[in-house]
Amino acid sequence: MHTVTLSGTDQHFPVGKIVCLGRNYHDHIRELGNELPERAVLFMKPASSIIGNGETVVIPGYSHDCHHEVELALLIGRGGKHIAEAAARDVIAGYGVAIDLTLRDIQQELKQKGLPWDIAKGFDTACPLSDFVPAATVADAQNLQLTLSVNGIVRQDATTALMIRSIPRIIAEISAIFTLEPGDIILTGTPAGVGPVVSGDRMTATIAGVGTLDIGVR
Ligand code: MG
Numbered sequence: 001m002h003t004v005t006l007s008g009t010d011q012h013f014p015v016g017k018i019v020c021l022g023r024n025y026h027d028h029i030r031e032l033g034n035e036l037p038e039r040a041v042l043f044m045k046p047a048s049s050i051i052g053n054g055e056t057v058v059i060p061g062y063s064h065d066c067h068h069e070v071e072l073a074l075l076i077g078r079g080g081k082h083i084a085e086a087a088a089r090d091v092i093a094g095y096g097v098a099i100d101l102t103l104r105d106i107q108q109e110l111k112q113k114g115l116p117w118d119i120a121k122g123f124d125t126a127c128p129l130s131d132f133v134p135a136a137t138v139a140d141a142q143n144l145q146l147t148l149s150v151n152g153i154v155r156q157d158a159t160t161a162l163m164i165r166s167i168p169r170i171i172a173e174i175s176a177i178f179t180l181e182p183g184d185i186i187l188t189g190t191p192a193g194v195g196p197v198v199s200g201d202r203m204t205a206t207i208a209g210v211g212t213l214d215i216g217v218r
Contacts, residue, residue, distance in 0.1 A: 002047040004129065004132055006094050006132050007094075008133075009134060013077075014183050015047040016185075017044055017047075018047065019043075020045060020071075020186070021174075023036070023037050023189065025162050026162070026164065028191055028193075040165060043118075045100075045127045049124060049125065049127040051215070053128075053130055053211075053214060053215070054215075055128065056125070057099075058125045059198075059218070060103065060119075062119075065104045066101060066102070066197055066198075067196055068099055068148055068150065068156075069100040069190035069194050070097070070098075070148035071097075071100050071187045072097070072098070072144060072146060072187075073096040073186065074092050074171070075096060076184040077094070079182055081176075085166075085171075085172045088169075088171035091171060094134050095210050096131065096133070096210060097207045097210055097211045097213050098127060098128065099205050100126075103120040104196075106119060128213050130212065131211060133211065138209060143160060144159065145207070146191065146208075147206050148203060148205045149204050150201050156190070156191055158192065158193070160188070167188065174186060203217065
């Protein structure tokens with residue numbers, strides 16, 4: 001079982017499901033040539049895909065195109081079904097930094113065939129995750145700078161203000177489908193600048209005021 005920690009507290013959460021949002025930043029939709037979705041594009045990663053700061057992503061042998069996607073992660077502290085947007089902030093225990101590793105070649109192939117993407121998104125090590133900072137320490141989660149560099153070169157640099165669906169909207173939409181439970185994690189989508197990493201690379205993902213992830217690639 002995987003557990004995440006709320007920094008500066010004695011609270012630990014066994015991780016339940018990790019619900020991820022796709023296509024939540026215009027520039028990223030454009031760079032992949034995707035359409036703006038009417039309904040939220042949702043998928044899940046298993047808790048077994050989590051690794052922590054300082055650990056290493058292992059690219060599976062069935063892919064030759066593994067992409068980084070830096071994302072703001074939400075830790076659910078209080079569960080619920082049909083959570084209203086106005087109440088959404090009350091269910092967030094903390095914020096963290098995540099990298100949604102994606103096997104782009106496998107994802108494209110499966111999408112074209114109309115098949116599920118799980119093996120492109122949920123493989124072991126596909127979800128590097130920082131410790132979480134308590135929600136109360138983040139003044140405005142909808143205005144945070146997120147960056148990701150590979151070997152010291154900045155690839156992604158944007159702000160959470162550019163999200164298409166706001167954080168409360170994301171929680172409302174997800175909880176209308178999946179009951180949220182304490183220890184669930186939500187990945188809120190990635191801005192533009194996604195690209196490949198290869199064995200030997202080093203990724204540094206930072207969200208100002210939230211944390212940093214330093215992750216190797218093998
Ligand atoms: Mg993503």
